[in-house]
Amino acid sequence: MSKYLEKLDELLRQRVDELSEQIRGGHNPQAKVPPMAMLLQAALKNEWETALLTSEWVTNEVDADLRVELCRLAGDEAKHFQLIEARLNQLGGEKNTTVLDERTPLYHFLVKQKSTFDRVVSGPYTREALAVTRNVVFLEHCKSIDDFETIALYDEIQNDEGFHHRVGRKYLEKLIQSDADFDRAVEKMYETLQVIDDIQEMIVMNKGLCRIPGC
Numbered sequence: 001m002s003k004y005l006e007k008l009d010e011l012l013r014q015r016v017d018e019l020s021e022q023i024r025g026g027h028n029p030q031a032k033v034p035p036m037a038m039l040l041q042a043a044l045k046n047e048w049e050t051a052l053l054t055s056e057w058v059t060n061e062v063d064a065d066l067r068v069e070l071c072r073l074a075g076d077e078a079k080h081f082q083l084i085e086a087r088l089n090q091l092g093g094e095k096n097t098t099v100l101d102e103r104t105p106l107y108h109f110l111v112k113q114k115s116t117f118d119r120v121v122s123g124p125y126t127r128e129a130l131a132v133t134r135n136v137v138f139l140e141h142c143k144s145i146d147d148f149e150t151i152a153l154y155d156e157i158q159n160d161e162g163f164h165h166r167v168g169r170k171y172l173e174k175l176i177q178s179d180a181d182f183d184r185a186v187e188k189m190y191e192t193l194q195v196i197d198d199i200q201e202m203i204v205m206n207k208g209l210c211r212i213p214g215c
């Protein structure tokens with residue numbers, strides 16, 4: 001592994017660990033875990049946006065290999081959407097198309113990333129690392145309430161999200177070749193995490209909701 005990637009992984013891990021405490025609701029005594037149907041509604045929204053955003057990138061990515069990789073990622077997120085929707089329906093819930101059609105600040109931020117480098121850092125590498133961490137917290141919650149069906153569903157989803165993050169790592173191993181590249185990757189990673197942090201803060205601190213799964 002390149003020394004650059006090793007250092008970047010370390011910086012990512014530090015920040016993601018801090019954010020995962022926030023997702024657990026540890027910093028807000030008023031934080032409450034929403035009912036499962038509401039958690040799955042929020043999960044649907046994340047999968048939906050990630051599927052749409054990744055598809056958007058597919059249409060104009062200049063790196064042919066990454067383009068194919070993004071097609072696969074978009075397909076995975078669409079699959080997650082359908083699996084989660086089926087579980088939501090079992091629990092008596094339904095998707096809310098009005099909510100799905102509102103775009104989040106994360107979508108607006110990601111859709112502005114035009115270069116292969118910036119896309120790999122912000123999407124597969126950073127966002128997917130956080131998705132894995134959010135799902136770890138969500139799975140702990142599912143285990144604490146013995147929701148075995150949702151556990152089985154998220155074990156499958158987690159395999160894919162881990163793969164998505166590794167796609168990002170594989171590309172960055174090639175793309176970061178100098179100190180300048182490394183600095184640019186760090187900057188883009190922190191920028192992405194800041195956008196996610198702002199959204200989470202709104203959800204956890206202001207609305208008091210925690211343990212919502214990632215894409």
Ligand SMILES: [Fe+2]
Nearest residue numbers: 128161164215
């Ligand atoms: Fe993903």
Ligand SMILES: [Fe+2]
Nearest residue numbers: 047077080215
């Ligand atoms: Fe997903």
